[in-house]
Amino acid sequence: RKEVEQDPGPFNVPEGATVAFNCTYSNSASQSFFWYRQDCRKEPKLLMSVYSSGNEDGRFTAQLNRASQYISLLIRDSKLSDSATYLCVVNKDQGGKLIFGQGTELSVKP
Amino acid sequence: EAGVTQFPSHSVIEKGQTVTLRCDPISGHDNLYWYRRVMGKEIKFLLHFVKESKQDESGMPNNRFLAERTGGTYSTLKVQPAELEDSGVYFCASSQVVGGGGYTFGSGTRLTVV
Numbered sequence: 001r002k003e004v005e006q007d008p009g010p011f012n013v014p015e016g017a018t019v020a021f022n023c024t025y026s027n028s029a030s031q032s033f034f035w036y037r038q039d040c041r042k043e044p045k046l047l048m049s050v051y052s053s054g055n056e057d058g059r060f061t062a063q064l065n066r067a068s069q070y071i072s073l074l075i076r077d078s079k080l081s082d083s084a085t086y087l088c089v090v091n092k093d094q095g096g097k098l099i100f101g102q103g104t105e106l107s108v109k110p
Numbered sequence: 111e112a113g114v115t116q117f118p119s120h121s122v123i124e125k126g127q128t129v130t131l132r133c134d135p136i137s138g139h140d141n142l143y144w145y146r147r148v149m150g151k152e153i154k155f156l157l158h159f160v161k162e163s164k165q166d167e168s169g170m171p172n173n174r175f176l177a178e179r180t181g182g183t184y185s186t187l188k189v190q191p192a193e194l195e196d197s198g199v200y201f202c203a204s205s206q207v208v209g210g211g212g213y214t215f216g217s218g219t220r221l222t223v224v
Contacts, residue, residue, distance in 0.1 A: 032209065043201060043215035044153065094209035096143055096158035096166055103152070
């Protein structure tokens with residue numbers, strides 16, 4: 001079983017749609033959680049950290065459920081520029097090692 | 111602020127040859143990481159430097175891979191001899207602090223072994 005598992009993609013949605021990505025992690029002792037975004041043939045870039053209380057950044061809302069070991073990302077009012085691969089990332093022990101999910105590809109169409 | 115710089119951006123080598131990848135972290139970042147994505151798989155951790163010391167090298171696949179960070183500035187990752195399964199994108203990242211996730215990644219080196 002992978003340490004971080006994500007919804008298989010791709011997600012194809014029209015502009016303006018709301019889309020949700022889910023992620024589960026296997027290690028209950030995991031400490032920190034993040035969503036990264038990766039554009040085609042580019043490097044991953046931090047989108048947002050994920051906190052137990054849930055957090056929002058503009059059109060993006062991230063949620064963490066420690067009991068279920070589940071992380072989500074909600075994107076409202078999708079833009080064409082949101083098209084990318086979204087990576088669920090976990091830091092198990094506050095050390096330097098990040099554990100990546102395989103990513104979910106999002107394609108927003110006009 | 112200059113970002114994380116990796117060189118070369120692409121490399122095509124034959125099986126059995128040697129390749130050296132270079133990473134220049136953001137100035138002042140003591141923490142430097144190497145990650146790799148092979149085709150169809152997730153990005154995987156290779157190792158973590160704190161200044162010039164290897165803090166965690168648990169992700170290094172085998173002894174054909176050698177990472178160095180002399181002087182605690184730039185780092186090199188040497189693959190010798192390269193095998194077909196080493197093909198992939200090698201990312202370097204750096205951070206000021208450890209434990210958060212706000213790492214800055216370089217644009218990667220795409221390595222193809224033929």
